[in-house]
Every structure is written in structure tokens, then in C-alpha cells.
Amino acid sequence: MSEERITRRSLASPKTKESDWSRFDVLTDADIEDAVTADLDAAPLADEAWFAQAAIVEPPLKEAVSIRLDKDVLAFFKTTSTRYQTRINAVLRAYMESELRSKR
Template sequence: MRRSPGSPRTKKTDWSRADALSDDQIRAAVESDPDAAPLVDEAWFEEAEVAEPATKTAISIRIDREVLDYFKASSRRYQTKINAVLRAYMEHERSKR
């Protein structure tokens, strides 16, 4: 559905009605909806492991202005992208050993 920024929304969610639903009612509604994603099996939570993200170290690095401009133009998270490129290179080089 397309809507212009100034057009009013025609539907509103009845949150009090949603809050009143039990877990069983929510599960039944999801299972009856052909477009809904499958619910996660609770056994999955027992097998899942929490993975802490690797810590990052702040450094000062000199790179070509053109390289920096390229990454800055491609994303607001350009430092994360630069890190991903360097990681891919590192993993590639390690795999050659």
C-alpha cells in the first residue's frame, strides 16, 4: 500500500484487545494465518547459544582519501564495512595456509 506522507492513517490498532489475548489465542491466530512465519519451537531456546560480539579496538589508520570517500558514500556504517572487508581478506589469507 502506498501512502503519501501527509495522508492520514485509516486503521488503528486496538491495543487493549491485543493485550487481552492469551498465549493460546495468539498461537491459534498465528497458526491459522497462511502468511505468518512459523513460530519458534521452544526446544530451540534450549539448544541456542548466546554469542557475544567480538570487541573492537579503536585505532588511528591512514588510508587513501578515495578509499575512505568510497566507503563513506556507500553507507553510514562505513567503518563496519571497512572492518568486514578486512575480515574477509584475513579469513581468505588464513584459509590458504
């Protein structure tokens, strides 16, 4: 057996104590930057050069169409997600990209 302590919680467990944010309110930007720099697990902070070269990526435009689908196909997609139209689009895109790759 593992020597590691396992803590179990349930919805019936009492809520954890609220955080005391007053000690964070007094931190300066320099204090925060020093803390992040000292944390080996923290991602590096973005600098001005990163923002200057970052590109805005916009999703492709959508076009409203009317399409006739088999009843069972539509029912299947509706049961898999509330965003079933997005899922259908993703399946069609995967098929399209596969076809384009195979024609190269």
C-alpha cells in the first residue's frame, strides 16, 4: 500500500475556509514578477517582443446552409453534444482534410 495520504471529499463535506486576499492586495507587480521567476514550475512571463510578433488568429467564417441529413444521423449527433452542429462541422472538416492530403 502507498504511504501517501489520501483525502476524500464529498459534496456534503464542509466548505473550505475563504482565502484571505488582503495579503495579496498589498503585492506590487515587482513582487509578483519575483515570485513567478523564483517558481520553477511557472511558465515564463510574456514580454513586449512576444506581443509584437504575436498574430491574431480568427476562426473561419461560417455560412448558414440548409442540409438534409438522415434522421438517425442527426439524432446521433444531437445525443453526443449540445453543440451538435459544430461536431458535424468538425467531422466534415476532418474528412475534407483527409481527402486533400490523399490527393497530394
